[in-house]
Amino acid sequence: MAGCSTWKKKGHIYGRNTNPTVEVFEEKIRLLEGAEAATSAATGMGIISSTLFALLAPGKRVVSAKDTYGGTNVIFTEFLPKFQIGVKLCDTTDHNQIEAEIAKGCDLLYLESPTNPTTKVVHLARLSKAGKAAGAIIVVDNTFATPINQNPLELGADLVLHSATKYLGGHADALGGVICGTKELVDRIYHFREINGATLHPMAADLLLRGMKTLDLRIQRQSSNAMAVASYLESHPAIERVFYPGLSSHDGHVIAKEQMKGFGGMLSFMLKENSLQAVSRFLPRLKFAHAAANLGSVETIVGPPATTSHVECTAAERSAMGIPESLIRYSTGIEDSADLIADLKQALQSF
Ligand SMILES: *Cc1c(COP(=O)(O)O)cnc(C)c1O
Numbered sequence: 001m002a003g004c005s006t007w008k009k010k011g012h013i014y015g016r017n018t019n020p021t022v023e024v025f026e027e028k029i030r031l032l033e034g035a036e037a038a039t040s041a042a043t044g045m046g047i048i049s050s051t052l053f054a055l056l057a058p059g060k061r062v063v064s065a066k067d068t069y070g071g072t073n074v075i076f077t078e079f080l081p082k083f084q085i086g087v088k089l090c091d092t093t094d095h096n097q098i099e100a101e102i103a104k105g106c107d108l109l110y111l112e113s114p115t116n117p118t119t120k121v122v123h124l125a126r127l128s129k130a131g132k133a134a135g136a137i138i139v140v141d142n143t144f145a146t147p148i149n150q151n152p153l154e155l156g157a158d159l160v161l162h163s164a165t166k167y168l169g170g171h172a173d174a175l176g177g178v179i180c181g182t183k184e185l186v187d188r189i190y191h192f193r194e195i196n197g198a199t200l201h202p203m204a205a206d207l208l209l210r211g212m213k214t215l216d217l218r219i220q221r222q223s224s225n226a227m228a229v230a231s232y233l234e235s236h237p238a239i240e241r242v243f244y245p246g247l248s249s250h251d252g253h254v255i256a257k258e259q260m261k262g263f264g265g266m267l268s269f270m271l272k273e274n275s276l277q278a279v280s281r282f283l284p285r286l287k288f289a290h291a292a293a294n295l296g297s298v299e300t301i302v303g304p305p306a307t308t309s310h311v312e313c314t315a316a317e318r319s320a321m322g323i324p325e326s327l328i329r330y331s332t333g334i335e336d337s338a339d340l341i342a343d344l345k346q347a348l349q350s351f
Contacts, residue, residue, distance in 0.1 A: 035180030044163025047177030121252025128156025166296030222265030
């Protein structure tokens with residue numbers, strides 16, 4: 001390292017700033033997303049907060065949707081307003097409303113598709129075009145789709161980010177976040193992250209790199225398992241409704257078919273018996289699914305938003321967000337789809 005600390009040579013001078021293992025991880029996502037540059041953080045929220053605080057300033061205005069990830073939503077509703085940054089959260093699938101809000105003035109357009117937990121789909125190319133016309137920086141959270149199934153930069157976004165904790169790592173054993181885009185934007189985000197200190201740990205980067213060796217295989221299997229499970233549930237008499245972008249009954253199916261290469265491993269469904277009590281009778285019967293708040297792992301994970309991702313909300317707030325009390329989020333793993341279906345079948349027997 002001699003010479004690095006006096007700018008004579010390029011190199012790694014301090015772990016909070018850069019690390020060779022972390023750089024390999026960033027480079028891998030950069031290539032998968034077809035971007036000019038990439039930088040990472042300790043968690044998905046680490047990269048999302050670094051991005052918003054690096055790119056925004058008092059007087060700027062963000063346009064986004066109501067259905068963003070819970071933590072992101074807290075930044076929009078609690079933290080950005082403290083810095084006199086305007087935030088407008090639109091109905092997630094009301095593209096006309098989002099376009100109208102963008103036209104009123106938009107410095108940063110923040111999108112997510114498919115969303116959590118009802119897998120709503122937003123038209124990334126259409127909204128990116130509107131964002132561009134208004135001079136906005138367009139940021140897309142691509143965690144649910146992964147770079148295997150969707151590449152937002154090709155659809156007009158300026159930045160694409162991931163919670164690497166989910167599908168990229170894929171084994172529920174490491175946390176991480178990453179963002180890719182133009183060098184100019186990524187450098188600004190890196191500069192903020194280097195100072196706020198939310199650096200990705202090299203050992204986590206190593207675990208994420210190990211997981212990513214099977215990313216493509218896992219996503220193929222998780223997508224086909226999710227399709228099989230969603231189709232089975234849709235035909236089951238005890239099920240009220242299934243939300244999966246791969247189903248032709250899904251509101252966003254046509255858009256998903258246009259912008260995604262596969263429909264991913266996330267689905268959610270409602271029991272006919274619409275109560276948390278019914279959910280708490282149903283979930284313990286599942287033998288092949290772990291009850292947890294995480295998602296995107298090789299094992300199937302289930303959880304009701306009412307007690308996991310949206311536990312901070314009241315029942316009325318969840319209802320206003322379109323999240324029924326008996327909704328169950330199902331993150332499909334890589335098990336045999338016949339086993340998953342047999343498991344659901346026996347668990348649903350008395351409903
Ligand atoms: C989990 C998640 C995040 C936050 O990631 P962490 O690694 O938990 O900080 C952001 N966006 C989406 C869509 C997520 O699922």
